[in-house]
Amino acid sequence: MAEAVREVTGAADPRASGAGPVLVRLSPAQEAMWLEQQLHPRSINGGFLSVLISGGVTAERVRAACLAVCEDHPQLRGLVTDGAEARMAIRPASDVLQFEELGMEAAPGQELAAARDWYRAHRVGPWDLTTRSPITFSLLTHGPDRHTLVVGVHHIAFDGRSKFVFARQFLRALATGPRPPRENHALPEHPAIDEELDDVVRYWLSAGLLDLPGLVLPRSAGTDEDAAVRPTPRFDLPAEHCARLRELTRQTGVSFFTGLVACAAAVLHGYGNRRFVLGIPVDTSVPETRDHIGLQVNVVPCLMEATPETTFRDLLAAAGEALGLVHRHRRVPFSWVLRELRRRHGVDVSQGAFDRIGVSCPSVARDLGEVAGLEFDWDFFAPNSTRSFDLILQLRREGDAAYGRLDFTPAALDQAGARRLTADFTRLLGALTERPDAPLHTFAEPHVRPAGGPAPDGDTDTLPPTARGSFPELAAAAATGPAAVPVAHCPVEQFLPTPAVAAYRRAGGRVLLDVVDPALGRLGVCDWRARDPYGIWLTDPAPGRPLRVTDPEGRTLPRGIAGLLGVGDDPRPGGFRAWIDADGRVRLLGTADQVRHWVGRTLxxxxxxxxxxxxxxxxxxxxxxxxxxxxxxxxxxxxxxxxxxxxxxxxxxxxxxxxxxxxxxxxxxxxxxxxxxxxxxxxxxxxxxxxx
CATH class of the missing domain: 3.30.300.30 (ANL, C-terminal domain)
Known part of the structure; x- marks a missing residue:
């Protein structure tokens, strides 16, 4: 016989013993998460936190505390119904509680790090909300008086603030012991958001979204298509930097977080970005429900603009205005904005402007409570298991100082580029707060490639070319084979690494690509190799012509940043795109006229x-x-x-x-x-x- 299910539309859970599950409507944010889960069933829309418990405590006592918290919060014990219109079926906590006990060796002081590695290696995976409740508990035993409780949570039922709510209530339940389950629990109501959604869509349609350029980021050796989320080590923001930032934000009338966002914008400006979007994670709670577990976190995209003459004080004010969007648009699910722009206006930003970089700085609760005879070390700063952005800069305040970490995907950055970004954030926070009225372009650290460089196989200028001309002529030379035509030249802007040309190079033929800028003249030669078909490196720069990479205004960009290839002190921007790696090698990226910008993507x-x-x-x-x-x-x-x-x-x-x-x-x-x-x-x- 089918289980009886009742639907409630009010704000209470009137579950009576034996009455069966109760159906409740999903909030707009939950509906958006559920749709995303349906579209991408292999995705992981969740995170985790953990706590090291030191002292004499039994697994049964910890399990009872977890059960009590789930009893008090219906959305932690709900399963989503997989029907035409999704609902959450609230069930008794004892029926759906996911609690496991495992032994795991870990040296004293290494328990939380070991728990992080274990969870990411063994428990991160797709989450079927129709069969699994949105929260799981794993108790890892390291010794008689050392246990780590790892809590995995799906974002459909948890947000950043709720982590601290959970911590307080878990400690309270651990201290008081088992108790009878409560029968009535308040459920949040979800007012309509149609007008706010229209406001968001109008804003972005009037913001020049179609012409928004792609985000320029540092790199050292290229990136790959791996979508796995990688964390950098924690980096610390010194107390003296933070003290100056607090004073500046007080003078400007904005929050400390606004100052951190402004610093992130200054870092991106230093890479040549003038107009870009930052995603700001924000809780969707209201004052009367913000202490409830199960409220969702949303992402609000904020448009930022900065010119080379902008000062940090200007940027603080601009960041304050941009963050005003958070309060106007916080209840509109991020995915709804993407859907409406695409469905009603044909603008697809699902892999472009809005999901490149996020900045997060939630408040860290300090007074979580105590339990006699036990000590607790909480880890709320665990690496993300969800790819919500290509990069997310997670920042936290700690006393008078602050710290952070960058979570990134290899499709956006390599490890060296990620470390570079976090180091630039720390460096610039100190410099900007010391000189808040100086133009941003004065904080650049230019790097110019030394003139000259050894040719890999001798001086290419002394080799008499057997074939020189356009790409069709190079292809024709390749067809005859290296025995007949050992060396072939063609302009680099015409070159294509076809299988025939690759076979010619592997057979011993040399492919020399001439780099001649229409305005700046000859820049050198690329000795192309088939083993790196997509990497066209300037192997033999023209002697006496130090190379640099610039923005369109001719300002030198740091190493690892893509821009226009220029020469020495010549202020003219060149016609070739390139970036210079940490070893000073120049990698060609095509010509400037081959690039199109479309809603935050570089095509x-x-x-x-x-x-x-x-x-x-x-x-x-x-x-x-x-x-x-x-x-x-x-x-x-x-x-x-x-x-x-x-x-x-x-x-x-x-x-x-x-x-x-x-x-x-x-x-x-x-x-x-x-x-x-x-x-x-x-x-x-x-x-x-x-x-x-």
Whole structure:
């Protein structure tokens, strides 16, 4: 017989013994999380906290305290019904409590670190809310008087503030011991948010969202597509820096957190970002319910702008205004904003402006309570198990000082770039608070590449080229093999690493790519290697021409930041995009005119063409971008002789290899690409051909 289920629409849980589960409506934030779970069932929308308990305590006593907290908070003991309209079925805590006991060796002082590693290695995984309640408990025993309780929580029923509520109530239950379950519990009500949602959508449509550039971040050796979240070590913000920041924020009339957000904006400005979005996690509670467990955390995107002449004092005021959006938009689920922009206005920001970087600084509770005979060491600062952003800067105040950690995905940063960002935050907080009225551009740390550099296989300028010309001529030379044509030159901006060219290089032929800027002149030569097909490094810079990377205004950018390749003190920005790594090597990224910005993404035709050209069976490839309200991307491939020309085959191959975050392209199969007399692809003629 089916279990009886009753639905309540009021603010109480009238569960009577034996009456069965009670259905309650999901809040807007919970509905958004549930939809995300349905769309991405393998995702992990949760986090964890832990506490080291020192002293004589039994597992049964800890279990009883966990049970008592769940009894007091219905949303910690609910399962979501998988129907046409999702509801949460509130059940008795004893029916759904997930409590396990395990032994785990850990040296004194290392228990919490060991518990972190254990949870991430063995318990982080997809969370089926139809069969598992939103909270789990694992009691790890390290010795007779050392236990760590690890609490895993799904975000559908927990937020940052609730961690401290849980801690207080867990300690209270541990101190008082078992008690009969309560029968009535207040449930939060969820007023309509339609007007607020319309306000959010109007704001972003009027904010120039379509032209928002992609975020520029430091890197040392490139990134990969791994989406796993990685943490940096904790970094400390000295007390003297924080004291100056407190005084500045007091003078400006903003919060300490606003000052930390302003510092994060200054760091991003130093990497060449002038206009960008920061995501601010915020609780959705109201005063009468903020002490309840089970209220959701939301993310509010805030638009920030800074020019080189902006001062830190200006940035404090700007950050204060931006954070005003948090109070206006805090109840509107983040995913609803993305949905409405896409559904009603055709603007897709799901992998662009809004999910790149977040800044979080919740208050840390100090007075959590005591239990006679026991000591507790809480870890609320555990690394995220959820990819809510590519980067999230987690900051905490601690007495007169503060500390932080950066959680990042390798798709956005490598380890060196992540360490660089946290070091820059610490350095700039000190410098900005010392000189709050100085323009931001005066805080830059420019790095200029030394002139010259050894050629890997001798002086390329003394090697007489056997073939020199456009990419078609290089491809023709490659077809004859290195025995006939041992060296081939072509302009770097035309180069494509097709399988035929890669085979030519592996067989011993040399591919030399000439880097000649139309304004700055010759910058050097790239001796291309097939083993690094996507890395075009300037292996032989022109002698006497120190290279640097600049922003569009000609200001030098730090190493590891992508920009325009310039020369020495010449103020003119160049036409090539590049970045310089920690060893001073220059990596070419294509030309400036190949880049498009679309709702916070950097769309680089050179990157896409390189990926397509490397596909088996490709003779040459090109990408055309254009927009008419929504960005259009078209990919053209020319198959080699004997390769299947079926457009359906190529459509699948292209879309599998397509760079992440780009709009999907239309795919066209051509006999040849139209070219100008110089050998460059005729973009106008190609675009016209693809319209037919």
């Amino acid at each position: 680089d035709r050179a990157e896409a063409e390189t990926v397509l050209a490397a596909l088996p069976g490709v003779q040459e490839a090109a990408v055309v971008t254009g927009d008419s309200g929504a960005l259009r991307v078209r990919a053209a491939v020319v198959p080699t002789a004997g390769t299947d020309p079926d457009p359906r085959v190529w459509r699948r191959a292209v879309r599998r290899a397509w760079p992440a975050g780009w709009p999907p392209p239309t795919v066209h199969v051509l006999d040849r690409l139209p070219r100008l007399a110089s050998g460059r692809v005729d973009g106008v003629a190609l675009a016209a051909a693809l319209e037919k």
